[in-house]
Amino acid sequence: MARIEKEFGQRSNDDIIREILREYASREHPIGTKEITRYAKSRGLDIKRTAIDVGFAYRMGARVYETEEECDKIIRECQVTEREIVFIKKVPEGRTIGYWMMETISDTEWMFLMDSVLNSKILTKKEADNLANRITFLAGKRFSDMTNYRQRMGNQPYFVGDVDIDEKVSHIESRVLKQVRLIRQAIIQGKKVKFNLGVYDYRNQNVRLVPYGRHGKVLPETPEKYKEDVHRICSPFDIIFSNGRYYMLGADLETERRTDLKYKLYRIDLMTDVTINRAKAITKEEVGLSELNDLFEYRMENPYMFTGKVETVIIRIDADQFTQVVDWFSDRFKVVGYDADERKYYDIELKVNLNSFTFWVLQYSGCVEVLDTEKKGDKSYRNHIKEMLRKAFEKYEED
Numbered sequence: 001m002a003r004i005e006k007e008f009g010q011r012s013n014d015d016i017i018r019e020i021l022r023e024y025a026s027r028e029h030p031i032g033t034k035e036i037t038r039y040a041k042s043r044g045l046d047i048k049r050t051a052i053d054v055g056f057a058y059r060m061g062a063r064v065y066e067t068e069e070e071c072d073k074i075i076r077e078c079q080v081t082e083r084e085i086v087f088i089k090k091v092p093e094g095r096t097i098g099y100w101m102m103e104t105i106s107d108t109e110w111m112f113l114m115d116s117v118l119n120s121k122i123l124t125k126k127e128a129d130n131l132a133n134r135i136t137f138l139a140g141k142r143f144s145d146m147t148n149y150r151q152r153m154g155n156q157p158y159f160v161g162d163v164d165i166d167e168k169v170s171h172i173e174s175r176v177l178k179q180v181r182l183i184r185q186a187i188i189q190g191k192k193v194k195f196n197l198g199v200y201d202y203r204n205q206n207v208r209l210v211p212y213g214r215h216g217k218v219l220p221e222t223p224e225k226y227k228e229d230v231h232r233i234c235s236p237f238d239i240i241f242s243n244g245r246y247y248m249l250g251a252d253l254e255t256e257r258r259t260d261l262k263y264k265l266y267r268i269d270l271m272t273d274v275t276i277n278r279a280k281a282i283t284k285e286e287v288g289l290s291e292l293n294d295l296f297e298y299r300m301e302n303p304y305m306f307t308g309k310v311e312t313v314i315i316r317i318d319a320d321q322f323t324q325v326v327d328w329f330s331d332r333f334k335v336v337g338y339d340a341d342e343r344k345y346y347d348i349e350l351k352v353n354l355n356s357f358t359f360w361v362l363q364y365s366g367c368v369e370v371l372d373t374e375k376k377g378d379k380s381y382r383n384h385i386k387e388m389l390r391k392a393f394e395k396y397e398e399d
Contacts, residue, residue, distance in 0.1 A: 013047050016040055017056050018084065021101040027071070030089045030098030053096070062086040062099070075102070105139045113139075121244035122176040122269045126165045130172040179274040180246050183236050192277040193250070194233050198270045209270065231273070235281035237263055238292050240299065245269060247305050251287065262287045265305050300332040301352050308355030313381060316345050318367040328360065347371065354381055361385055362392075 020039045025031045033052050040047040056062075063085060065071045071087065078085055083104045089097040105113075117123065117132045165172060179195075186193045198209040201217055211218045213230035234250035241247075246268040255264055263284075284292055291298055291310070301310050314336065317325060325333060325348055337347030350357075361368055362385075370382045377383065 013045075013051050014056055014059060016043065016045055016047065017052060018060075018086075018101060021086070021099055022103070025098065025100040027087070027100055027102070030087070030100040032096065032098045036099065052099075057086070057088065057099075060084070060086040062088050064088045064090055066090055066092055103139070110135070110139045122246065123174050124165065127172050127174045131174070134171070176246065176269045179268050179271055180239060182274050182276060183239060183248055183268070186276045186281070187236050187238070189276065190281055190283070192233050192279045192281045193236050193248075193274060194231055194277045195266075195271045195274040196230055197232055197266060198272060209272070211272070233277055233279065234264075234266070235283075237284035237287070237289055238295075239268070240295065240305070242299055242302070242305055245305075249284075249289075249292070251282065256282060256287075261307065262289055263307065265307055267305075296330075297332065300329050302356045303328050303352070303360045304356045306353065306355040306359075308353040310351055310353050311381075312349060312351050313354065313357065314347055314349050314371045315361070316347050316369045316371055317364075319343055319345055321364070321367040322346055324364060324367075358385065358388065362388065365389060 017036060017040075020036055021031070024035070024039060033049050036052055037047055037049065063074045065074060065087065066089070071089075074087070075085075085102045087100050087102065089100070091097060113135050114132050117128050117135065120128055123131065183193055196211040199212045199217060201208050201210045201219065203219075208220075210220065211230040213228050215228065218227055218230050232252055234248075234252045235256065236248055236250045238249045239246055240249060248266045248268055248271075249263045250266060251263050255261055291301070316337075319338075319342060325346075329350060332351070334349040335346050336349045339345055352360075361370060370385050372380070372382050375381065
């Protein structure tokens, strides 16, 4: 009798067995053939013992082991391209204890990807939900009690544009990610990009993203004859992902003509109408942007994304807040001083973009002090921080 082929979308016995192993088995608790057939029957399916011990085990290339050391050796030798690995644990006499399955992406890794998507600063709620569902399908996972917390994430920080998205569509690609792809294509092609750069505006109890031109915001209600052409045309040099957002490093015509500024930073989630222009772009090599050869170091030197010159600075930080330095700057710093028993403070030397670093210092001003360097008076970075703190304090003096 000819074998009946499965129709498209119809699950095979192997699919069902993998699903059972995924849900009920683990390395610590492998399950036997009897349990697999019992779980299959509870789903209305009759899977024979031979279909598991012979057919499934053979087709999946199941790895057999007796000791935990043997299991560890098998895992070390597995290829990273293997999506699922089925294990059969046996006793020395050869009797099977049970089956379990290890996947390329573990539950905790899958949940990390989910968290990254659901807490994204650049995805709308509809975009995030759609991508989370597709990641779940790709990883072969199922939502469980461990992932119920995702239902509490009802809103996203980035929400402009959600109204225009049809959530019934099976594949929703983020507008921001599409723009990232276009800019990367322009860099490869050596072309300039054309776009609008927006800012958030508050009007009639609503937040909206509006273009920003030379003379300020260009509002939708502005009569056409008073609207200026706010499109910008830039040479794109690179894309940086920092603090949850994508930034384009590039130069418009004005910046290309300057000698004191190599590039500007543009937040890609604030861009709209991004297209690749026909004009030939200048490259980061032509303007001498060698600092972009090491993107990790660039992010360490720029805790916040502002243009500016990288300089050496020394700070004193409370000893119990030393973790903040490691969190932000990894090991890219030197400890150049400390108190007698190293319990009160550390003096830290860093190479940073001072325009960017200023906001980091203000953020941790309760536990950080900028120490004097060679520069004095108006050129002193310490005096610059003191002046900013003085202005901040003035806002609260009336209380």
